[in-house]
Amino acid sequence: MGHVEQNLNRVRQKIKASADKAGRNIDDITLVAVTKNVAIADIEAAVASGVTTLGENRVQEFMKKIDQLQNPPVRWHMIGTLQSNKVKYIYDKVELIHSLDRLSLAKEIQKYARYLGRPISCLVEVNVAQEESKEGLQIDEVPAFLKQLTELEGLTVQGLMTMAPYTENPEEVRWVFRKLRELSLELAELKLEGVAMRELSMGMSNDLEVAVEEGATLVRVGTAIFGGN
Numbered sequence: 131m132g133h134v135e136q137n138l139n140r141v142r143q144k145i146k147a148s149a150d151k152a153g154r155n156i157d158d159i160t161l162v163a164v165t166k167n168v169a170i171a172d173i174e175a176a177v178a179s180g181v182t183t184l185g186e187n188r189v190q191e192f193m194k195k196i197d198q199l200q201n202p203p204v205r206w207h208m209i210g211t212l213q214s215n216k217v218k219y220i221y222d223k224v225e226l227i228h229s230l231d232r233l234s235l236a237k238e239i240q241k242y243a244r245y246l247g248r249p250i251s252c253l254v255e256v257n258v259a260q261e262e263s264k265e266g267l268q269i270d271e272v273p274a275f276l277k278q279l280t281e282l283e284g285l286t287v288q289g290l291m292t293m294a295p296y297t298e299n300p301e302e303v304r305w306v307f308r309k310l311r312e313l314s315l316e317l318a319e320l321k322l323e324g325v326a327m328r329e330l331s332m333g334m335s336n337d338l339e340v341a342v343e344e345g346a347t348l349v350r351v352g353t354a355i356f357g358g359n
């Protein structure tokens with residue numbers, strides 16, 4: 131068994147154990163394998179081991195990889211900061227954009243949704259922990275932002291995304307995930323058109339267990355799958 135397959139087994143076990151602990155159904159959690167700086171052979175190994183969804187955060191890298199990884203088909207998610215002028219490269223190739231954080235970007239996405247003739251799915255990125263170094267809206271900005279989005283046809287919000295601060299002890303960031311989930315419940319109550327609160331993209335290699343316990347539906351895992359050998 132290669133290192134990617136071994137790592138994947140470990141990650142899947144962790145997700146399963148955390149889901150069990152929280153009384154959640156494992157089918158409600160999608161593992162997004164994050165491929166930044168990862169060699170094609172390793173990505174292929176992950177796909178061969180059953181990974182169906184890949185996450186990339188750099189448009190240029192994404193463009194290269196998508197050409198090289200045609201078979202079997204995989205779903206791509208754009209998880210990193212997205213410049214408006216790069217939407218044109220990815221709009222017809224990604225299943226979900228995790229990093230919607232401003233109106234100018236939303237308008238650009240809408241433009242390409244019109245070309246496509248179908249809505250483009252996005253998550254709104256929230257900077258729950260208010261870190262200066264991180265993108266995303268402040269919690270109290272999200273309701274007004276979503277209301278603005280309801281005026282843009284062609285863009286559907288499927289939920290929220292956050293990145294927790296890096297920490298040695300994931301218990302310290304449990305509150306971040308809990309807060310995002312509470313926010314999504316509050317926002318669901320608003321019943322805004324084109325806004326569903328079905329996805330919570332949260333949890334990375336070092337905090338995925340806590341995130342799953344707190345309700346993550348998409349976990350974005352890079353190092354724990356592709357690191358080491």
Ligand SMILES: *Cc1c(COP(=O)(O)O)cnc(C)c1O
Pocket residue numbers: 164166187209210293334335336350351352353354
């Ligand atoms: C790199 C990255 C991840 C994965 O991080 P790991 O710690 O390697 O699991 C998840 N989300 C985003 C937005 C990233 O840029």
